[in-house]
Amino acid sequence: MREIEYREAIKEACIEEMDRNPKVFLLGEDIGVYGGAFRAYKGLLEKYGPERVVNTPISEQAILGGAIGAALTGYRPVAEIMFVDFCTLAMDQIVNQAAKINFMTGDALHVPMVLRTQGGSGTGIAAQHSQSLESWFYHIPGLKVVMPATPYDVKGLLKTAIRDNDPVIFIEHKTIYLNKGPVPEEEYTIPFGVADIKREGSDVTIFAYSAMLLKALAAAEELAREGISCEVIDPRTLVPLDTDALINSVKKTNKLIVVSEAVERGSVASDILAIVNDKAFDFLDAPVKRVCGLNSAIPYNSKLEKACVPTKENIMQAVKGML
Amino acid sequence: MGKISKEMQIEMLKKITEIRRFEERTVQYYQKSKIWGYLHPYIGEEAVAVGACMALKKEDYIISTHRGHGHAIAKGADFNKMMAELFGKSTGYCKGRGGSMHIADTELGMLGANGIVGGGLPISVGAGLSCKMEKKGRVIICFFGDGAANNGVFHEALNMSAVFKLPVIYICENNLYAISMCARESVAGNDIAARAKGYGIPGYKADGSDVIAMYEAVEKAVDYARKGNGPSLIEAETYRFLGHHPNDPALYRPKGEAEDEKKNRDCLKNFKEKLIEDKVITEEQFSEMEKEIEKRIDAAVEFAENSPEPELDKFLERVAINQ
Numbered sequence: 001m002r003e004i005e006y007r008e009a010i011k012e013a014c015i016e017e018m019d020r021n022p023k024v025f026l027l028g029e030d031i032g033v034y035g036g037a038f039r040a041y042k043g044l045l046e047k048y049g050p051e052r053v054v055n056t057p058i059s060e061q062a063i064l065g066g067a068i069g070a071a072l073t074g075y076r077p078v079a080e081i082m083f084v085d086f087c088t089l090a091m092d093q094i095v096n097q098a099a100k101i102n103f104m105t106g107d108a109l110h111v112p113m114v115l116r117t118q119g120g121s122g123t124g125i126a127a128q129h130s131q132s133l134e135s136w137f138y139h140i141p142g143l144k145v146v147m148p149a150t151p152y153d154v155k156g157l158l159k160t161a162i163r164d165n166d167p168v169i170f171i172e173h174k175t176i177y178l179n180k181g182p183v184p185e186e187e188y189t190i191p192f193g194v195a196d197i198k199r200e201g202s203d204v205t206i207f208a209y210s211a212m213l214l215k216a217l218a219a220a221e222e223l224a225r226e227g228i229s230c231e232v233i234d235p236r237t238l239v240p241l242d243t244d245a246l247i248n249s250v251k252k253t254n255k256l257i258v259v260s261e262a263v264e265r266g267s268v269a270s271d272i273l274a275i276v277n278d279k280a281f282d283f284l285d286a287p288v289k290r291v292c293g294l295n296s297a298i299p300y301n302s303k304l305e306k307a308c309v310p311t312k313e314n315i316m317q318a319v320k321g322m323l
Numbered sequence: 324m325g326k327i328s329k330e331m332q333i334e335m336l337k338k339i340t341e342i343r344r345f346e347e348r349t350v351q352y353y354q355k356s357k358i359w360g361y362l363h364p365y366i367g368e369e370a371v372a373v374g375a376c377m378a379l380k381k382e383d384y385i386i387s388t389h390r391g392h393g394h395a396i397a398k399g400a401d402f403n404k405m406m407a408e409l410f411g412k413s414t415g416y417c418k419g420r421g422g423s424m425h426i427a428d429t430e431l432g433m434l435g436a437n438g439i440v441g442g443g444l445p446i447s448v449g450a451g452l453s454c455k456m457e458k459k460g461r462v463i464i465c466f467f468g469d470g471a472a473n474n475g476v477f478h479e480a481l482n483m484s485a486v487f488k489l490p491v492i493y494i495c496e497n498n499l500y501a502i503s504m505c506a507r508e509s510v511a512g513n514d515i516a517a518r519a520k521g522y523g524i525p526g527y528k529a530d531g532s533d534v535i536a537m538y539e540a541v542e543k544a545v546d547y548a549r550k551g552n553g554p555s556l557i558e559a560e561t562y563r564f565l566g567h568h569p570n571d572p573a574l575y576r577p578k579g580e581a582e583d584e585k586k587n588r589d590c591l592k593n594f595k596e597k598l599i600e601d602k603v604i605t606e607e608q609f610s611e612m613e614k615e616i617e618k619r620i621d622a623a624v625e626f627a628e629n630s631p632e633p634e635l636d637k638f639l640e641r642v643a644i645n646q
């Protein structure tokens with residue numbers, strides 16, 4: 001199969017959906033000639049023109065409010081917030097508006113919009129540009145939360161997100177845009193709420209998503225050489241969450257490690273612990289272990305920055321500590 | 324400019340030169356990966372910060388932006404601590420935690436650069452309030468970009484400072500671009516200074532390439548604020564000589580625009596030539612001054628190179644205590 005970059009997969013998803021449905025359009029900062037901060041939209045302005053590739057001022061509230069309004073009136077906007085950190089400037093639009101409009105109006109209105117953004121650390125851009133804020137959105141009923149780790153997943157899930165009738169928070173990771181991976185030429189979509197077993201194994205289950213999935217896979221690979229068999233499960237969508245796949249894997253390995261880059265306190269990882277405690281406690285041979293980000297902001301210095309988020313070694317250590 | 328003494332003019336030229344040479348050096352070290360993450364050079368805009376800060380007293384405040392090195396230097400920041408911070412060292416302004424976008428110096432009343440566009444605008448309201456409550460006649464300059472003027476926080480900050488008559492001088496550095504977005508296409512009305520009218524406060528433009536013009540404009544606003552009349556809005560017409568960051572070739576700008584600006588509106592070249600023509604300084608004296616500045620920057624680089632990295636243990640201790 002051909003291999004393409006994560007960011008090319010994003011572009012292909014947009015192109016296919018824009019060609020399929022004239023109501024789909026893009027908006028966000030620097031998405032015109034600049035092609036987006038990570039160049040995922042390179043060439044799209046030339047292809048679709050400024051009416052469907054809407055380059056906006058630095059107005060996060062109006063970008064997301066704009067997406068909601070367009071969604072309420074028949075369009076399918078894909079709004080880009082350059083960094084997940086800047087969603088904070090528009091939380092009302094996300095939390096009180098987009099997430100609740102369908103509920104509050106008794107299903108009279110739908111908000112078929114996608115908020116595309118990216119998060120995570122690893123590039124030395126410090127505390128206000130490196131956060132992992134998925135648990136904020138995860139916490140809010142009415143939002144779907146998608147965090148794809150591979151080119152294949154990002155394409156299939158973005159297409160599904162654009163076709164979804166409700167608001168989808170689509171969070172990419174800044175360190176993986178140039179990663180290449182197999183993506184078929186033929187069209188495909190990936191349904192929400194279906195986890196992917198990225199590696200089968202029998203000793204321990206590792207639950208990981210976004211860039212941490214790649215670290216978990218690297219850890220599993222190295223552990224395999226030492227004779228330890230890890231099953232790596234990628235939820236791909238945090239909301240809806242494929243609880244069955246998670247529980248089934250735990251039933252098989254009887255051990256679970258949850259890996260996440262986000263600050264541990266109040267995290268999605270903590271919630272996974274609670275879910276497994278509720279639904280599969282009897283199958284556990286050991287307490288579930290979290291390998292998460294420190295309860296800290298992300299520093300500039302690379303050494304300190306690396307210390308704030310899980311490494312491959314941290315994951316391997318956790319696995320070994322459990323056996 | 325009768326009342327601007329020769330000494331002051333020389334000081335202005337010196338500060339402009341300091342910023343220019345310091346910024347050139349940071350770009351070089353960025354290219355050598357001694358500095359990483361995001362770096363936003365202030366080259367071309369020096370006269371704005373220098374003219375503005377010359378109109379302040381030491382005890383006055385400033386609040387800065389992601390493009391903040393020039394503001395810090397104009398307020399008197401220490402080269403050593405700045406360079407060490409950019410090198411991610413423990414001796415830096417932020418102990419290596421902040422990097423380029425978060426330099427602050429409380430002793431100088433420099434309340435911090437900011438990674439969030441417009442982030443300083445609402446904070447200036449609070450600093451303005453405290454200046455007013457303290458009744459010592461202090462003022463604060465809030466620097467922000469043309470891009471920030473399109474964010475909702477601009478309206479809230481200006482409105483609130485205006486109704487409370489706070490001693491804040493809003494200086495919009497209109498360098499025509501917010502990353503790739505041209506102000507001509509993103510600023511409704513294409514006149515940021517004119518927005519002051521809506522808040523019932525003084526608003527005017529100043530030539531940001533002319534340090535004397537900047538000084539006079541800001542001095543007027545400072546005087547107005549100290550007398551308890553409230554805020555002013557100054558739109559400094561300036562230009563970013565380089566791309567948004569060192570790796571941005573700025574291809575989105577019309578051909579010849581940057582060349583024209585560099586040729587005709589270089590605040591360093593123009594002011595230097597003027598002072599030589601006015602016999603305020605000789606060519607020799609200027610190159611002496613330049614040499615002395617280069618030496619201080621060399622020393623700062625050496626200081627940064629030889630400074631220790633932040634200690635991981637200490638950092639983790641802090642995380643454990645402060646989480």
Ligand SMILES: Cc1ncc(C[n+]2csc(CCOP(=O)(O)OP(=O)(O)O)c2C)c(N)n1
Pocket residue numbers: 029058060082086089363389390438439440441467468469470471472496498500501502563567
């Ligand atoms: C709230 C927010 N939105 C977007 C960004 C990304 N960003 C960083 S700098 C910048 C452009 C800022 O333009 P302007 O205010 O004109 O300042 P300049 O860079 O020209 O000095 C953008 C969009 C950000 N840091 N914060």
Ligand SMILES: [Mg+2]
Pocket residue numbers: 468469470496497498499500501502
């Ligand atoms: Mg600008």
